[in-house]
Amino acid sequence: MYTLYYVNGACSLATQTVLHELGEPVEIIEKSQAKNFAEINPVGTVPVLIDGEKILTEGAAVMIYLLDKHNSVMLPKGGEARDQAIQNLMFSNATMHPAYGRLFFIAQNITDQDAKTEAFIAAADSISALWKVIEDQLQDKPYLGGDLPSAADILLSVYSRWGEFFPVDIMVGKKVKEMTQAVINRPSFQLALMEEQKQVAA
Ligand SMILES: N[C@@H](CCC(=O)N[C@@H](CS)C(=O)NCC(=O)O)C(=O)O
Structure with missing residues (x-):
């Protein structure tokens, strides 16, 4: 246990x-x-x-x-498939996670309203740009892991729920929406x- x-x-x-x-x-x-x-x-x-x-x-x-x-x-034992799975996992954990982390930082640390709005817009734009990278990768498969979700898909689906806590517009493509919803629907x-x-x- x-x-x-x-x-x-x-x-x-x-x-x-x-x-x-x-x-x-x-x-x-x-x-x-x-x-x-x-x-x-x-x-x-x-x-x-x-x-x-x-x-x-x-x-x-x-x-x-x-x-x-x-x-x-969910994690291939070796070869290119493992390299790609680890890269996807690190992208999620070390690139997308900190990008969302900026939203929490701005909410907690910037008090000037104009500066806060500007910072939120910049942070949301950078998150949208990262989702576009994922959208492009999902053109030929339902999950970054292929036919089944990988650890990266699960992490990304958790982050995808965070935007709603902030006054931001994050642009997410159709394939990303389908992927995250499918992961969230899993038992x-x-x-x-x-x-x-x-x-x-x-
Ligand atoms: N690099 C760490 C970052 C983890 C992290 O930032 N966790 C957040 C939640 S997503 C946290 O524990 N924040 C402090 C808190 O919520 O009390 C990891 O990937 O485990």
Whole structure:
């Protein structure tokens, strides 16, 4: 049984979804409920995955660890297919995630209204440009992973839900909309959402 520290709707939702795709049992703990989270992850971020004695942090690394450990088809074992899957995962985690992170930063740190509006527009434009890159890659396949969602598709689908919290217009193409909706509709994603809601209600 794994333990996953999470924040509601955050990138840790993708880690939980991957665990459900793998059919692995997981106990989820909301970060604020942990007495010693700073000791568990001094950086202060989720996801944090506990596997026995191991404490694993950094979402993309956690996914690679899980997919390799459980021999998942979501991460090819070698060759060009693996290189591409890891590139897609890193694009999601290290390029798209920080682009969305700017929206949270602007909302929390810029007080001047005009400056805030300008910063939101610039941040939204850069996110739209990144979605266009994904849109182009999805022209000949439903998911970045091909016929099945990859870890990158799951991460991107989590991020795609964040724009609605901000006064921004993010342009997303048809193929991206279809991909993210298909991932969100999967039983694994729906279960992950439900498990987070159960904790909020408890
Ligand atoms: N590079 C880290 C970044 C993780 C990250 O920024 N997590 C956010 C949520 S998406 C977080 O924990 N923010 C602090 C908080 O919400 O308390 C990773 O990929 O795991």
